[in-house]
Amino acid sequence: MPGPENDADLQLLSEAAEAAGALALRYWKHAPSAWEKDAGAGPVSEADLAVNDLLEARLRAARPDYGWLSEESLDDPARLQAERIFVVDPIDGTRAFLNEEGGFAHALAVVERGRVVAGVVHLPVLNLHYSATASGPALLNGEPIRPSATAAVDGSTVLTSKLSDDPAQWRGPVPEYRRSLRSSLAWRLCLVAEGRFDATISLRPAWEWDIAAGSLIAERAGAVASDRLGRPIAFNAPTAQANGLVVAPPVLHEDYIRRLRPWPG
Structure with missing residues (x-):
């Protein structure tokens, strides 16, 4: 899992997430068409599909040998044979998005042989950009972050x-x-x-x-x-x-x- 390759993928994910956010905001608070998925799988909207199309076109053009797994794409079993794949949720928190709340995110990752090696979670309304590679720190808007020191379930x-x-x-x-x-x-x-x-x-x-x-x-x-x-x-x-x-x-x-x-x- 070479560091430079992961860093390059993280840069690619970050730029794609920002583009996804710009597109999503064109639909947010503009009453996009939406419907319920089958089997109680939750809502989906035209914005989810548009962002998915943007991300797939952009990421797969940059890394044509990577596999693809997305909530809004038909699953292709060929991903199982790929050494690296993109794992993407175009709009995570579609209910919040449709309720005109800012707590939705674009979640993009690269997985290599079962392990996540680069990841970005981008919230365009709240201006939050989380990122990490497998060998680097976790960052929020470029600054390192750490979890709490809480040690017991009770009171957590x-x-x-x-x-x-x-x-x-x-x-x-x-x-x-x-x-x-x-x-x-x-x-x-x-x-x-x-x-x-x-x-x-x-x-x-x-x-x-x-x-x-x-x-x-x-x-x-x-x-x-x-x-x-x-x-x-x-x-x-x-x-x-x-x-x-x-x-x-x-x-x-x-x-x-x-x-x-x-x-x-």
């Missing part, structure tokens, strides 16, 4: 859904954490990376495009990112999903893994 601040309040998810009582939520899962990981929240957990399967870029940023900041069993996440999997997600500083991460049930109920 956690970004998660109401599912985490279900007693069936825990080995003992539901912890006394303070729960919040952000529409963009990629942003949740970055908020942990910069210490604004102590942890984020997802107890449902997590799509790779939601977590690839943010997991690298969190890890390079000093947090641990794993599935709900505490195992490292191998990206570019055939299912393109991880078995849940736990992201937190190391000692706190251990406490979450110790207290979560390995399987629901």
Whole structure:
């Protein structure tokens, strides 16, 4: 995983994310057409598809030998044979986008042989640009970031859904954490990376495009990112999903893994 190649890819991702943000803002607050995906997969809009087209054209033109995995593209099994692939969520937090809120992000990553080696999470409305490579620091708008020093689940601040309040998810009582939520899962990981929240957990399967870029940023900041069993996440999997997600500083991460049930109920 040579540093110069990762740095060049990070620059490419950053420029593409900024272009994606400029395009998304042409639709934001202008009532873009939107509809629900099949099987309760959530909303999608014409803006999601336009940003996806821009990113695919720009990134694949620059790296034609890289594979492609995006929430808004038909999955091509050829990605499984590629040494490097782009993993992209064109607009992460589409509900926030459609509600004219600023908490949506463009999440772009490069994965090499199962590991994320470059990642960018860009929030154009809030002017937040998170980035990292596998050998460099995690940055927010060019400045290094670090997670919190919180060590215990009880009293921690956690970004998660109401599912985490279900007693069936825990080995003992539901912890006394303070729960919040952000529409963009990629942003949740970055908020942990910069210490604004102590942890984020997802107890449902997590799509790779939601977590690839943010997991690298969190890890390079000093947090641990794993599935709900505490195992490292191998990206570019055939299912393109991880078995849940736990992201937190190391000692706190251990406490979450110790207290979560390995399987629901």
